[in-house]
Amino acid sequence: MSKSNKEVSLAGILSATLLLNAAAACMWPLTTVYMHDELHQTLTLAGIALLGMSLCMILGNWLGGWLFDNWSPFKTGLLGTLTSFIPMLLLIFFHGWPIFGIMLLFIGLGDGIVMTVVNSYAANVQSIGSRRVFNYLYIGMNLGVVLGTLMVGYLMDHGVTLVFMAASICYTALLIIFVVDFRMDITTKTHKHAKGPAKPAQLKLIWLISALVFCLYVGYSLWESVISVHMTSLGISFEKYSLLWTLNGILIVFGQPLANRIGTYFKMSSQIGVGTFVFIMSFLMLVFAKTYAMFVITMIVLTLGEMTGFPGIPAWIDKLAGDNEKGKFQGIYNMAISFGRAVGPLYGGMIIEYGSYHSLFLSVTAVMLVALAAVMLRNRHNQRRLRKEQNK
Numbered sequence: 001m002s003k004s005n006k007e008v009s010l011a012g013i014l015s016a017t018l019l020l021n022a023a024a025a026c027m028w029p030l031t032t033v034y035m036h037d038e039l040h041q042t043l044t045l046a047g048i049a050l051l052g053m054s055l056c057m058i059l060g061n062w063l064g065g066w067l068f069d070n071w072s073p074f075k076t077g078l079l080g081t082l083t084s085f086i087p088m089l090l091l092i093f094f095h096g097w098p099i100f101g102i103m104l105l106f107i108g109l110g111d112g113i114v115m116t117v118v119n120s121y122a123a124n125v126q127s128i129g130s131r132r133v134f135n136y137l138y139i140g141m142n143l144g145v146v147l148g149t150l151m152v153g154y155l156m157d158h159g160v161t162l163v164f165m166a167a168s169i170c171y172t173a174l175l176i177i178f179v180v181d182f183r184m185d186i187t188t189k190t191h192k193h194a195k196g197p198a199k200p201a202q203l204k205l206i207w208l209i210s211a212l213v214f215c216l217y218v219g220y221s222l223w224e225s226v227i228s229v230h231m232t233s234l235g236i237s238f239e240k241y242s243l244l245w246t247l248n249g250i251l252i253v254f255g256q257p258l259a260n261r262i263g264t265y266f267k268m269s270s271q272i273g274v275g276t277f278v279f280i281m282s283f284l285m286l287v288f289a290k291t292y293a294m295f296v297i298t299m300i301v302l303t304l305g306e307m308t309g310f311p312g313i314p315a316w317i318d319k320l321a322g323d324n325e326k327g328k329f330q331g332i333y334n335m336a337i338s339f340g341r342a343v344g345p346l347y348g349g350m351i352i353e354y355g356s357y358h359s360l361f362l363s364v365t366a367v368m369l370v371a372l373a374a375v376m377l378r379n380r381h382n383q384r385r386l387r388k389e390q391n392k
Contacts, residue, residue, distance in 0.1 A: 013118065013140065014143075017118055017140030020170075022148040023111075023144075029245070030156065030160070032047075043349035047346030049100075064113035073121065077178045078178055082110070084114070087110075138311075146249035210333060212276070214337075222345070248302070251303045268315065275307070282302035283302075283368070
């Protein structure tokens with residue numbers, strides 16, 4: 001039954017985002033541990049596999065957007081889901097090397113398509129404020145991470161096949177939701193923009209912020225990849241590692257509204273700077289983390305910094321960009337995230353093979369601090385210049 005000229009429901013948006021991220025949360029921490037411990041491959045090769053998956057996800061982001069605009073939103077969503085679902089089904093029966101690595105590429109491509117399609121449907125909801133709609137997306141993403149990490153943590157001890165079966169069930173449910181709730185016509189809104197492109201000083205700040213985002217997600221991706229191996233090498237079970245992500249998701253779901261309310265009393269740039277600094281300091285704590293309790297404390301600090309600093313970054317970029325370039329720079333922001341996730345596991349694997357975990361954590365801490373300092377100094381310089389121009 002077709003639902004022409006209607007909008008996707010908030011329940012559909014929440015469910016689709018939750019299921020997609022639950023399936024993805026099964027694969028990211030699993031890949032490094034499975035390739036290293038079961039398939040006996042190097043951490044560098046595991047990093048290359050995740051790099052390839054991330055690059056295919058970036059391609060999927062672009063392809064999903066192009067097909068959404070130029071083909072059929074509904075069919076594009078089905079295509080993306082099937083592109084991930086079929087390889088995941090094959091992994092239940094064939095999960096040796098290199099078939100595992102090849103299937104990851106298709107899963108990344110499909111996930112990238114679906115991610116863009118769900119966001120594009122959400123952006124076209126007109127009966128409800130966009131802020132509320134994207135809050136549902138954010139909550140669904142984090143609930144999906146909680147569900148996915150719980151699944152992989154408990155199922156991994158009983159065999160990797162069960163993990164692939166659970167992820168396949170998520171894609172099956174996602175396919176059903178698309179058929180039931182996403183079959184509709186989309187009428188995109190057009191806007192006339194009055195303001196021109198951003199000034200050169202603002203452009204420099206936008207690019208520095210994007211570079212900072214890249215560095216932050218290089219660090220963040222280490223939690224999704226090599227830190228799982230680090231913890232198991234310390235005698236901490238993979239199940240306990242997965243519980244850290246559950247903690248992360250729960251803290252964000254329940255703490256984000258409070259963080260947003262507190263943030264209204266501070267300048268956006270100050271809130272981002274403080275939150276990002278707290279996030280970075282959690283990586284310095286990893287140098288001294290030897291017990292599970294210390295990893296729990298580190299994850300709490302990381303999550304507090306993430307909640308405080310990360311949500312405002314795209315809004316800051318949007319504020320700096322010219323009206324006719326907002327989409328362009330939001331795209332660059334998302335590309336920075338994807339490339340950071342792509343480079344991080346490979347960088348981590350190489351540093352560990354030729355150095356140590358300590359050198360890895362110290363190096364990413366230093367790089368993130370330098371990037372943050374560059375952003376804050378550039379922003380202060382721009383503010384001083386703006387005040388001088390206003391006083392003339």
